[in-house]
Amino acid sequence: MSNMMEVQNLRFTYKGAAAPSLKGISLPIEKNKVTALIGPSGCGKSTLLRGMNRIHDLYPGHVYDGAIQLLNPDGESYTDILSLKKEAEMIRLRQRVGMIFQKPTPFPMTIYENIAYGLKLSGVKKRADIDEIVENSLRDAALWGEVKERLNHDARGLSGGQQQRLCIARAIALKPEVILFDEPTSALDPISTLAIEEMISVLRESYSICIVTHNMQQAARISDYTGFMYLGEMIEFDQTDNIFMKPSVKQTEDYISGRFG
Numbered sequence: 569m570s571n572m573m574e575v576q577n578l579r580f581t582y583k584g585a586a587a588p589s590l591k592g593i594s595l596p597i598e599k600n601k602v603t604a605l606i607g608p609s610g611c612g613k614s615t616l617l618r619g620m621n622r623i624h625d626l627y628p629g630h631v632y633d634g635a636i637q638l639l640n641p642d643g644e645s646y647t648d649i650l651s652l653k654k655e656a657e658m659i660r661l662r663q664r665v666g667m668i669f670q671k672p673t674p675f676p677m678t679i680y681e682n683i684a685y686g687l688k689l690s691g692v693k694k695r696a697d698i699d700e701i702v703e704n705s706l707r708d709a710a711l712w713g714e715v716k717e718r719l720n721h722d723a724r725g726l727s728g729g730q731q732q733r734l735c736i737a738r739a740i741a742l743k744p745e746v747i748l749f750d751e752p753t754s755a756l757d758p759i760s761t762l763a764i765e766e767m768i769s770v771l772r773e774s775y776s777i778c779i780v781t782h783n784m785q786q787a788a789r790i791s792d793y794t795g796f797m798y799l800g801e802m803i804e805f806d807q808t809d810n811i812f813m814k815p816s817v818k819q820t821e822d823y824i825s826g827r828f829g
Contacts (some may be wrong), residue, residue, distance in 0.1 A: 571622065572776035573597035573665075573746055574646070576635040580619055583629030589615045591800040592634070596793075597746060599639070602768060602777045604791035604808065606784055607823070611778040612800040617748050618620060620778065621665035622649060622658060638664065638746070666739035670751040672731035673721035679715050682723045682734055683741045688812060701741050708774075709737035710767050724746070729760025736767065747771065749779040753786070765790050784824060788812050796820045 574597070580590040590612050597603050597620075603645075605613040622778075624630045637646035638661075652661055675682050683702045692698055700720070705820060706712040711733045715726070723734055732752060749768070753761040767779060768790050781787050787794050788808060795805040796819075804817045815821045 570599040570639075571596045572599040572639050572735075573778075574637045575616070575620070576637065578616070578619065578634035578636060580615060580624075580633075581631040582628070583631075583719070588631075590619070593797075593800075593802050594801060595795055595805060597776050597778050598793065599776050600772055601792040602772050602779060602790055603793045604787035605778065605780045605795050605797060606782070606787050607797035607803075609782070610780065611797045613797055614750050615800075616797070617750055617778060617780050618667075620649070620748055621643065621662050621667055623662070623667060625658065626735050654824075663742045664744050665746045665748065666742065666744035667748045668732070668735055668739060668750065668752050668780045670754055671754075672728060672735050674726070674731050674734055676724060677722070678720050679726070679734060680719040683738050686742055687740060694771060705737040705741040706734075708740055708767075708771070709733045710763060711737055727760070729756050732756060732760070732764060733767065736764075736771075740771070740810070744775065746776045746778065749777065749781075751780055751782060754782065759787075784812075796823060798823075812817070 575593055575595040578590055578593045579588045581588040593616055607613055617626050620636060625659050630815045632650050636649040638649055639646055649661060675685060680702055683705055686699050687701055703712060706715060706808060711730060714730060726734060753764050765786065771777060791808045794811040796803045796811065798819065804811065804815060804820045811820065812824060815824065
């Protein structure tokens with residue numbers, strides 16, 4: 569097993585909070601696999617996910633303790649994400665660890681510029697190179713056929729499902745190593761949800777993925793590993809088939825079977 573990321577005994581406390589929201593979480597994110605996080609609302613799933621690329625730091629004052637290690641391109645050494653302090657380091661981190669949010673967040677610009685914007689910031693200058701990456705990213709996000717004739721149209725005119733796939737294309741254009749999905753289909757209809765799930769199954773061939781979902785059927789369908797969280801703790805983590813068919817902790821079994829609480 570090769571881990572692209574490792575969360576080690578992570579504690580996280582929101583600014584001004586009396587108690588930590590994450591209480592000693594450990595979690596491997598295996599390379600080219602999908603890891604799902606399930607659990608009731610408020611259990612810390614999204615807090616954990618957002619810690620993985622330090623998105624919390626956009627609002628200073630939160631406190632981390634523990635370690636989050638990201639495998640370096642050499643395949644042998646790790647970057648300690650929690651040790652990063654410089655703005656340039658944070659920008660690079662979020663290029664390496666992309667994030668897709670619950671609600672689609674297209675920029676108020678054209679479909680083309682939504683993807684080109686990050687490329688230009690990361691130093692890609694040649695128009696031909698940008699054109700190629702934009703097309704390839706939209707193809708990988710299963711969106712190219714739907715938008716290739718209207719790349720210069722406002723991205724906010726797309727449907728919700730299309731907007732979410734555009735956000736995925738925007739993330740993968742930067743060639744991240746890990747993609748974090750925070751309930752990416754909760755605001756979408758069943759057909760758009762299926763399209764996103766099918767895309768995630770394909771993306772795992774090139775990326776390591778962690779997804780937060782309230783939909784246990786979704787976790788069972790698309791993930792290789794599943795972690796069940798409750799009150800800021802990782803109650804159980806295992807291969808998805810084991811979590812859903814033969815969990816080793818009664819609390820996990822109760823949650824999955826609907827007897828929880």
